Amino acid sequence: MNAFRATVIAIALGLLPPIPVLAQGQQPPSPVGVVEARRELVTPARWVPGTVISREDSRIASEVAGILVSVLEVGTQVKKGEPLARLNDRELQLQLRNDNAQVARLATQLEYLKRQVQRVAKLAESNTAAMANLDENTAQRDMLEQELKAAEVARDRTLYSIERTRILAPFDGVVVERVRMPGEFIDRGEQVVRLVNTAALEIRVQAPLDVVRHVQAGDTVAVTNDKQQLQTKVHSVVPVGDEVSRMLELRLALSGTDWIIGEPVRVAVSHGAPTESVTVPRDSVVLREGEAFVYKVLPDNTARKVGVTVGEGAGDQVSIKGDIKVGDRIVIRGAERLQDGAPITIIGNGAA
CATH class of the missing domain: 2.40.50.100 (RNA polymerase II/Efflux pump adaptor protein, barrel-sandwich hybrid domain)
Structure with a gap:
């Protein structure tokens, strides 16, 4: 339970001093939480569509x-x-039997020729006429050795094909x-x-060509599927645009979520240089009847309604333009019940 809710409940239960009794018809002060407007570097961004995909998706x-x-x-x-x-590997099994028989036949012939070469070599030592036979038998032996190697390769190829079935x-x-x-x-x-590997996910984004000048691998961007928003990193930028759509592709890392492949998402990508702006928490901006405004706390502890133009976001903060300057105290809790000029009681860390 946050400090604001705890304080409101404590007042209701009498655990804190009660709000002073007011004259008849006077509006009682509303308990609110406040924060100070601050100055931050805000990078202009636009939301572009993306899709959750698998990093491993093969036919x-x-x-x-x-x-x-x-x-x-x-x-x-x-x-x-x-x-x-x-x-079905039946035909390949038959081919393997044939290959084995061929290898065995050639191996037997090779052994015979090796013995024949040895016999002729002994004769050639005392009979010069046997020298011609020795050369012939040696050549036949060498050729048969190569035939045997080729037969063994054919057999191994058949074994490989059987494995591939x-x-x-x-x-x-x-x-x-x-x-x-x-x-x-x-x-x-x-x-x-x-x-498809459903555990290895990433996000594919089609973004306008101008983002390549402001986004690079390693940058952190915001992503939402309209139910959950998170921060993730750009792991690659494909710097080649499509000549028809004028878009290029980004790939974002995605882990630790229950998002599913094919789910549509939106990604906030930078499209300009960062600029200094006055920012307030998103929760402090009230959107009502087509207008946006915040409540600024005045020195007399009243809330003044100030219309603002909402700009770029920076995490939980959002840039605004209006009669708000750095250091102004802005209502962040309890604004939904306020009216312009209403008295307030500041509770929590924002109390004076």
Whole structure:
């Protein structure tokens, strides 16, 4: 409970000295809380639309061709490395058996040629006619070694393709769309599912071109979804505008909220140099019947209604123009009950 409410309740319960008894017909002083107007640097800003998006939103494709055997249901949560879909690998398994047989055949031939080279080499030591056979057998052995390496590569490629028949999640996320269904034939590179990481969020903003001169990565900006307002940082500015819309893109960091992907937001982005202005708390500005005003406390403890023009905001403060100067005491609590010229009692930290 704040000091203002506590004081009002204490007066009502008789825990504090009562307000003096007034003459008949005289308006009793209203208890109010006050603050002083102050001077601050205020940066002009405009509210521009943005959207909450995921930093990881991918349409996952197959690396091999084949018949889809299974695809996870929409809404399924997965961890990185877990399977999203599986293709029929029967043909690849048969290819692997053939590749293994080819490797075994070449390995056997190579062993034979190695022994043959050894035998001919011994003959060549005492028989010069065997030298020609030695050269031939050595060349055949070397070529067969390369053929064996190529066969092993083909076998490893088949093993890799078999692994790729299981389409795995590249990051934690949720399946939001099944692009293809079980039983369909898909070719290499065709999309199968859409996976979205709902924990890694950011805000994409389309802003006017002139903001690039006043906003840079690392700046703090205000963001609201009309239910909650927070401060966040600009983590990137894309300094390339669209020639049709004349807008450019900003990306803002977003964490620790319950905001959801696709939610519309508004972002306050700077569009000018900061200037010194008289500011008061937003809560002190009364908006009534199309006008904005504040109540200034006069030396005789009466409240004077002062019309103001509301300007740019600076956190909880807002700049104003009107008959208000730095140091003036402004009513921040209890203004909704006041009338121009009404007597007041200042309570809380603002009391004299």
